[in-house]
Amino acid sequence: MESSRAVEREYDFMAQPMVVLKENQGADGGTLAQLPEEYSWLEGNQRYVVSCFYTPNYLAQVTSLKRSLEAHGINHFLKRYERLGSWESTTRLKPVFLDYCLKKFPDHDVLYLDADAVVRQPLTFFDDIRSDICLLFHPTVLYNKHYLRISAGTVYCRNTDGGRRFARLWMAQEEKCSALNVDEDMIYMAFGDMQGISITVLPPEYYKIYDNPGLDPVIEHFQASRHQFKWTKAIRQVLQFGSVAGIVLAIVLIWWLLENVVIAWR
Numbered sequence: 511m512e513s514s515r516a517v518e519r520e521y522d523f524m525a526q527p528m529v530v531l532k533e534n535q536g537a538d539g540g541t542l543a544q545l546p547e548e549y550s551w552l553e554g555n556q557r558y559v560v561s562c563f564y565t566p567n568y569l570a571q572v573t574s575l576k577r578s579l580e581a582h583g584i585n586h587f588l589k590r591y592e593r594l595g596s597w598e599s600t601t602r603l604k605p606v607f608l609d610y611c612l613k614k615f616p617d618h619d620v621l622y623l624d625a626d627a628v629v630r631q632p633l634t635f636f637d638d639i640r641s642d643i644c645l646l647f648h649p650t651v652l653y654n655k656h657y658l659r660i661s662a663g664t665v666y667c668r669n670t671d672g673g674r675r676f677a678r679l680w681m682a683q684e685e686k687c688s689a690l691n692v693d694e695d696m697i698y699m700a701f702g703d704m705q706g707i708s709i710t711v712l713p714p715e716y717y718k719i720y721d722n723p724g725l726d727p728v729i730e731h732f733q734a735s736r737h738q739f740k741w742t743k744a745i746r747q748v749l750q751f752g753s754v755a756g757i758v759l760a761i762v763l764i765w766w767l768l769e770n771v772v773i774a775w776r
Contacts, residue, residue: 544569545576547590552618554585558636558666559618561586563607564625565593565600571626571732578629585618587611596689604662604693605680612669612677619673624663626732633728635716641708642672645697646717662694663731664717672707679703 552559560579564572572588579586589607594600604622611620621636623629636644644666647658667673683696718727 545572545588545590548588549576550587551580552585554583556585556633556636557619558621559585559587559611559615560621560623560629560633561589561607561611562623562625562627563589563591563603565591567593568625575623575625575627575629582629582632584629584633587615598690598692601693602684602687602691602696605677605683605696608665608667609674609677609681612667612674616669619666619668622662622665622667623729624731627663628730628732629728630730631726631728633716635713635728636666639666639668639710641668641710642670643667643676643707644710644712646712646714660694660697661717662697664712664729666710666712676700676704676707 550559562572562575576586576588589610591600591603591607594603608620608622611622619636619639621633646661646664648661650657650659667677679700680693680696683699686699687696713728715725715728718725718730720730720732
C-alpha cells in the first residue's frame, strides 16, 4: 500500500488533466529528458512486458507511465514513432506495434497500455490470464438498444497462436479503413475472423478514466487525446451545427410562410 500511495503522490500532477503540457515539458515546467527510440527494462519477474508506443508530443505522458512502472518493478518497453498525418491514422499504428512486440519478446506476453496511462497498483489480475487476449467491453445504450463497446487503451495479448493471430487480424484491417477509422474500429472489423481466439473481459479497474467517479484504479487513463485535433470530432460538430442550423431555418421558413399566408388570406 505504501508503494501505491507513493506512486499516487508522485503523479499528483496528472490529476490536473486540463493543464496541457508542451511536448518536452515536465509537470514542474522543466525540460524532460528525451528517451531513446526504443527503451526496455526486463528485470521484473512478470511473464509479460508492458508495452507502449508514443509520438514526440506525448513525451510528458509516457515519462509518467515509465516512472509508475519503475515504481512497481514491472517489465516495460517503450517505442517512439513519428506522428502520422492525423490523430486517427496514428491510432492505427497500435496493432502494428502489438505485432512487433510479440515478435520482439517471444518468451513474454504483451500488455499494451496507451501512453497517457499510469499504473497505480500491482497488476495481479494478469498473473493468471489463460485466454489469448483480454479486452474491456463497456455496456452502452444507444437509441434504446444495448451494445458492448470495445476500449483498446489496455489490451493484454498472450504470446500464443491465438494471441498472435489476433494481432495479425487486427493489423490486416488497415486496408479496409477510411481516413476516419481508429484502432478500435479495426477490432470490430476483425471480429468476423476471430473464431477460436479466447477472450477474457478486463475488469473496469484496469481501465479507469481519470474523471469517471467510483472505482479504485489499478490502471488510470488520462485521455490526453481530448486535447488533440480529431477529424471525427470536427465532422460530428459540423453535422450537429448543421442540424441545429437546419432546424432554425425551418422554423424561420414556417414563420415566414404563416405570416405571408395570413396576410394573403386577409
